Amino acid sequence: NAGVTQTPKFQVLKTGQSMTLQCAQDMNHNSMYWYRQDPGMGLRLIYYSASEGTTDKGEVPNGYNVSRLNKREFSLRLESAAPSQTSVYFCASSGGQGRPGADTQYFGPGTRLTVL
Amino acid sequence: GEDVEQSLFLSVREGDSSVINCTYTDSSSTYLYWYKQEPGAGLQLLTYIFSNMDMKQDQRLTVLLNKKDKHLSLRIADTQTGDSAIYFCAESLTGTASKLTFGTGTRLQVTL
Numbered sequence: 009n010a011g012v013t014q015t016p017k018f019q020v021l022k023t024g025q026s027m028t029l030q031c032a033q034d035m036n037h038n039s040m041y042w043y044r045q046d047p048g049m050g051l052r053l054i055y056y057s058a059s060e061g062t063t064d065k066g067e068v069p070n071g072y073n074v075s076r077l078n079k080r081e082f083s084l085r086l087e088s089a090a091p092s093q094t095s096v097y098f099c100a101s102s103g104g105q106g107r108p109g110a111d112t113q114y115f116g117p118g119t120r121l122t123v124l
Numbered sequence: 125g126e127d128v129e130q131s132l133f134l135s136v137r138e139g140d141s142s143v144i145n146c147t148y149t150d151s152s153s154t155y156l157y158w159y160k161q162e163p164g165a166g167l168q169l170l171t172y173i174f175s176n177m178d179m180k181q182d183q184r185l186t187v188l189l190n191k192k193d194k195h196l197s198l199r200i201a202d203t204q205t206g207d208s209a210i211y212f213c214a215e216s217l218t219g220t221a222s223k224l225t226f227g228t229g230t231r232l233q234v235t236l
Binding site: 012043048049050051052053056066098100112113114115116117118 | 168169212223224226228229
């Protein structure tokens with residue numbers, strides 16, 4: 009049981025390049041999330057998907073797109089990378105059963121992205 | 125609006141108690157969480173507390189909630205070197221299911 013997996017672990021891009029960060033979970037969770045983590049700023053929600061077939065913007069969606077490919081997979085795309093998108097990106101999932109206190113979010117190990 | 129604040133750094137000696145503090149601004153918070161992040165890893169849930177509770181204890185961890193002051197704390201008894209990590213508090217709001225707002229994180233350093 010792998011939990012939440014993310015690929016790649018590390019990536020270096022040049023300004024203007026595009027790439028997709030992949031996330032998959034094997035816990036049959038309904039909800040999935042993408043966060044970015046920057047020094048001194050905690051985690052900020054980029055996009056989330058409350059259930060298969062739905063996606064919604066979070067706190068910092070500009071410059072990103074997402075796709076909930078199926079119940080297991082939720083990808084994050086940078087169409088034209090900028091240095092301001094240098095960050096650590098975390099994917100998370102939760103059961104989404106409508107019980108927030110017990111609805112723990114499980115996190116992947118992160119993708120460290122540098123945009124030059 | 126939603127704003128969760130923490131001090132950035134705490135240093136304690138092994139065997140002492142650690143107290144990590146957090147303040148939040150949104151009074152409609154329903155659940156408050158503590159997550160731990162070890163170097164190079166994702167976040168791991170430590171514990172959570174429902175907003176109508178004052179205290180929750182789980183082995184070495186004690187969570188105290190002062191709803192009037194919107195203040196949350198995490199006490200770690202008998203702190204060990206393995207407790208060295210970044211600790212995040214987070215809140216979820218009524219009607220937002222699992223959406224969380226995270227604090228900036230407190231880096232706990234445990235010295236011998």
